[in-house]
Amino acid sequence: MHTEAAPVYPQSTAEQACRECRRRKSKCDRTIPVCHLCAKFNRGCTYEKSSRTPLTRTHLSQVENELARTKTLLARFMPQGERGEDQPGCRTRRDGMTRSQSEAPSALPGSNGAGADGLLARDYLREDALHPSRPSPAPAPPALDQHHASRIPTAAVSVGQAQAPKSSRAMRPAPEAQSVTPAFSLETPPSSSNFEWDERAGATGGDKFVDGMASLTSRSNEGGYLGSASGAALLRLTDRSSEGENDTAYPSADARRPSIPFALTSMSQLEPFVDAYFRLYHCSYPIVHEATFRAQFMEIIPRPAGSAWQVLLHVISALGVYTSATHPTDIDFALFDAAKERLSINVLETGNLVLVQALTLISNYLQKRNQPNSGYNYMGLARRVAMGIGLHKEFPTWDASLLTLEMRRRVWYCLYIFDVGAIITFSRPLDFPEEGVDVRLPSNTHDSDITAGTRRMPPPAQETTIYTHLRAQAQFHLATSHIYSKIISHPLPPAAQLIDMDDQLIGGWLAELPPFFNETAIQPPKFTLCHAILRWRYRNFRILMYRPFLVGQLVSQLERGVDTTTTSDIHVGTAIDRCFRVAHEAVELITTFWRAHPEHRTMMACWYSLYFLFQAILIPVICLRNDPRSPLAEGWRGQILQAVEVLESMAVLNPTAQRCLGVIQSLCGNYLQPLGDGMGWVGPTEESPQTQLANLYPLMWPTLEMGMGQLDGADAIIQESTIMDFMNRLPILD
Incomplete structure (x- = not known):
C-alpha cells in the first residue's frame, strides 16, 4: 500500500542571527520563531529588524543639518583643544566627521572604533532629537572636569543648608564608548536569573542566604542588583570560592521562621520591647515622637484610626527586642509577623504620617534581618506616601503647631537617611528627589522644649540631643550625594576630581559639625x-x-x-x-x-x-x-x-x-602565618590577572544554571574575550 509522504513546508528564517546568539557569538540557524540553540538551552530568542539608511537627498539633507547642529554644540561645550577637527594628524571624512589617522590601532576594546568626536556627536544628536525644546545646560564650573561637567551640570553644595544640591536629574542615554580612567570597574552583569530574588520565608529560593549588608552574596546573583559601591562588588573580584561556600557552609538563621515563642494576650507584653526601642534605637533614628506614642500606647490620648498604628506598634516592638538584644533571639520574628498581619493591602489606599513611620521602620528592620530587597521595596512605598502627604514641603502660612512641624521634619529626614543609606549599601541609583524639596532640618532641641502648647521656637541646644545625629547624617548625605552619583557612574571621575570633592564637600561637612558632636567630642x-x-x-x-x-x-x-x-x-x-x-x-x-x-x-x-x-x-x-x-x-x-x-x-x-x-x-x-623558621613569608599569588578572572568567571558573569558542561562551545570564547576586555581597559602605569 502506497502512503503519500507528508508535505514539507519551508521554514521561515530571519535575515540575521537572533540577539542571544549574536551576544554569545554562536552560530545561529535564524529559524523563526525560535532558533535551534535558544530552543535547546531554553533561552529567550528575539530577532531585531534591520533598518537601512534611505539613499535619498531628503535624508542626506537631514543628516547634514543634524551634523551642523552637532558641531555647534561641540563648539559651545568643548574647549577647542578637545575637538578632533582642531588636532593635528586628523583628516576630514566625506560625511563631515573627523577621525585621527592613528585611531584604529589604538581604539579600546568594545568601542567599535568610535573616537571622542563620534561619541559626543551621537550623544548630543540623540539628546537634541529626544528633547528638542529643552534649554541647553549652563557651562560647568571651572573646578570640575570640563568634559564630564558639561554633560551633567551641577551647582555648589552648601552643607549647612537643608536643601539638597541642585543637580540635573534628567535621565540620559548611556554613552557608547568611555574614556579610560586609572581605576578598575567593579560592575558585573546579571546571571540567567536577571537579579531576581525571593526573600519570603519558606518560599522556593527563600531560604538562600542574602546579606542585608550587601557584602556577602550568592554566586548566582539572585540576591538583587548590587552595584560597584557595595562590598559584594569588591569581594566578587577577589574571592574565588568563599561565596559559593557561603551558601551551604553557614545556613542563614534569619531565613528560617521559628515557631512563635509566646502568645500575645495583652498589650503589657509589648511594653518592655517598646522601652527597649526608645532606650537604644530611638537615640539614633527619632522617627517617632516618644511622648506622643507612649500616650497613645497607654490610651491617654486617642490612637490614630485604622490599622497603621497597630503596624507601627508591632514593628517598633520587633526593632526594640532585636536591636537591644545581647544574644541571638527569635522573638522579633513573631512580632514582625504580627505587624505584617495588620498591614493589609487596603492600608496602601490611605496616606498618613503613621503609615510613613511604619513603612520606614519595616524597611530598616528587614535590611537588618537580611531581607534587603524587601526593605528596599517598603522604603519606596514609604517615600511615595510621604510625598503624597507633603512631608517634603514647608508651608509658611500653615497654622500648625511647632510640634507638628517638627514631627514632619523629623519623619522626612529619618526617611531620607534610611533611604540614601540603603541606596549606598546596595550601590543603586540615587533616586531620592532633590528638586522641589524645601523642608528644613529638624531643630537640635530637647523634646521637653517643644510640646503641643509651644508657640515660639526655642533656641537650639548647645549639647547632644536625640536629634543631633539625625541632623548630622542628613547633612552628610546632602553634601555627598553628588559624589555618590559620580562614583557609581562609568567612567569613574579622575582621581583629582574626587580628591577635590572630598576636600570641599566632606571636609566642609566635618568643619561644620557642632563642637559638641565633632570628631573628638566625648558623648554621653x-x-x-x-x-x-x-x-x-x-x-x-x-x-x-x-x-x-x-x-x-x-x-x-x-x-x-x-x-x-x-x-x-x-x-x-x-x-x-x-x-x-x-x-x-x-x-x-x-x-x-x-x-x-x-x-x-x-x-x-x-x-x-x-x-x-x-x-x-x-x-x-x-x-x-x-x-x-x-x-x-x-x-x-x-x-x-x-x-x-x-x-x-x-x-x-x-x-x-x-x-x-x-x-x-x-x-x-x-x-598571615610564616612558612617556617628562616623561610620568610609566602609570596604573592602566582596566578596571572587573566587566570584569576577566569576562575572568577562563574561569580562575575554567571551563565545558565544547568552548568557549564551543557553550554555550547562559543561561551568559552565569550569568557576569554570578556576577561581580555577588562584587562585592556586598565591604564599602562609607569
Whole structure:
C-alpha cells in the first residue's frame, strides 16, 4: 500500500542571527520563531529588524543639518583643544566627521572604533532629537572636569543648608564608548536569573542566604542588583570560592521562621520591647515622637484610626527586642509577623504620617534581618506616601503647631537617611528627589522644649540631643550625594576630581559639625553608639571613593610588574594613600569601640560594626594577598589579625560575622602565618590577572544554571574575550 509522504513546508528564517546568539557569538540557524540553540538551552530568542539608511537627498539633507547642529554644540561645550577637527594628524571624512589617522590601532576594546568626536556627536544628536525644546545646560564650573561637567551640570553644595544640591536629574542615554580612567570597574552583569530574588520565608529560593549588608552574596546573583559601591562588588573580584561556600557552609538563621515563642494576650507584653526601642534605637533614628506614642500606647490620648498604628506598634516592638538584644533571639520574628498581619493591602489606599513611620521602620528592620530587597521595596512605598502627604514641603502660612512641624521634619529626614543609606549599601541609583524639596532640618532641641502648647521656637541646644545625629547624617548625605552619583557612574571621575570633592564637600561637612558632636567630642553614654557610627560612616564612604584606583593599581602590578607603592600620576597616588589611611582608621576605631564598650555589645552595635569593619578590612586583605612582601605588609597583617579577633567575638551575636571570618581565611589565611623558621613569608599569588578572572568567571558573569558542561562551545570564547576586555581597559602605569 502506497502512503503519500507528508508535505514539507519551508521554514521561515530571519535575515540575521537572533540577539542571544549574536551576544554569545554562536552560530545561529535564524529559524523563526525560535532558533535551534535558544530552543535547546531554553533561552529567550528575539530577532531585531534591520533598518537601512534611505539613499535619498531628503535624508542626506537631514543628516547634514543634524551634523551642523552637532558641531555647534561641540563648539559651545568643548574647549577647542578637545575637538578632533582642531588636532593635528586628523583628516576630514566625506560625511563631515573627523577621525585621527592613528585611531584604529589604538581604539579600546568594545568601542567599535568610535573616537571622542563620534561619541559626543551621537550623544548630543540623540539628546537634541529626544528633547528638542529643552534649554541647553549652563557651562560647568571651572573646578570640575570640563568634559564630564558639561554633560551633567551641577551647582555648589552648601552643607549647612537643608536643601539638597541642585543637580540635573534628567535621565540620559548611556554613552557608547568611555574614556579610560586609572581605576578598575567593579560592575558585573546579571546571571540567567536577571537579579531576581525571593526573600519570603519558606518560599522556593527563600531560604538562600542574602546579606542585608550587601557584602556577602550568592554566586548566582539572585540576591538583587548590587552595584560597584557595595562590598559584594569588591569581594566578587577577589574571592574565588568563599561565596559559593557561603551558601551551604553557614545556613542563614534569619531565613528560617521559628515557631512563635509566646502568645500575645495583652498589650503589657509589648511594653518592655517598646522601652527597649526608645532606650537604644530611638537615640539614633527619632522617627517617632516618644511622648506622643507612649500616650497613645497607654490610651491617654486617642490612637490614630485604622490599622497603621497597630503596624507601627508591632514593628517598633520587633526593632526594640532585636536591636537591644545581647544574644541571638527569635522573638522579633513573631512580632514582625504580627505587624505584617495588620498591614493589609487596603492600608496602601490611605496616606498618613503613621503609615510613613511604619513603612520606614519595616524597611530598616528587614535590611537588618537580611531581607534587603524587601526593605528596599517598603522604603519606596514609604517615600511615595510621604510625598503624597507633603512631608517634603514647608508651608509658611500653615497654622500648625511647632510640634507638628517638627514631627514632619523629623519623619522626612529619618526617611531620607534610611533611604540614601540603603541606596549606598546596595550601590543603586540615587533616586531620592532633590528638586522641589524645601523642608528644613529638624531643630537640635530637647523634646521637653517643644510640646503641643509651644508657640515660639526655642533656641537650639548647645549639647547632644536625640536629634543631633539625625541632623548630622542628613547633612552628610546632602553634601555627598553628588559624589555618590559620580562614583557609581562609568567612567569613574579622575582621581583629582574626587580628591577635590572630598576636600570641599566632606571636609566642609566635618568643619561644620557642632563642637559638641565633632570628631573628638566625648558623648554621653546614650549617644556613644550613634556618634561612633557617624565616624565610621564617612570613612566608609571615602573607601568607596578611592578603592577602584587601588584595585586598578594591584591588577597593573600583577600584569605589568608595576610597584603598587608608586605611580606616575600624583593624584592616583594620593587617592590610594587615602584609601589605605581611612581603611586603617576605620579598623582602629571599630575594634577599639568594640573592646572598650562591652556595655554597647548589642545586636544594633554589632550590625553596624560588622558592616563597616568588613568593608574596611577587605582593603588590607586584597593588598596582602597580592603583595605580601610589600613594606606595608606587616601593617596589613596587624590590621587583619586585629579585625579577626573582634569578628570572632561578634560571631556570638551575628552569624554573618562567621561568614566574614571564612572569607578572610579563604583569601589570605596563608599570608598571615610564616612558612617556617628562616623561610620568610609566602609570596604573592602566582596566578596571572587573566587566570584569576577566569576562575572568577562563574561569580562575575554567571551563565545558565544547568552548568557549564551543557553550554555550547562559543561561551568559552565569550569568557576569554570578556576577561581580555577588562584587562585592556586598565591604564599602562609607569
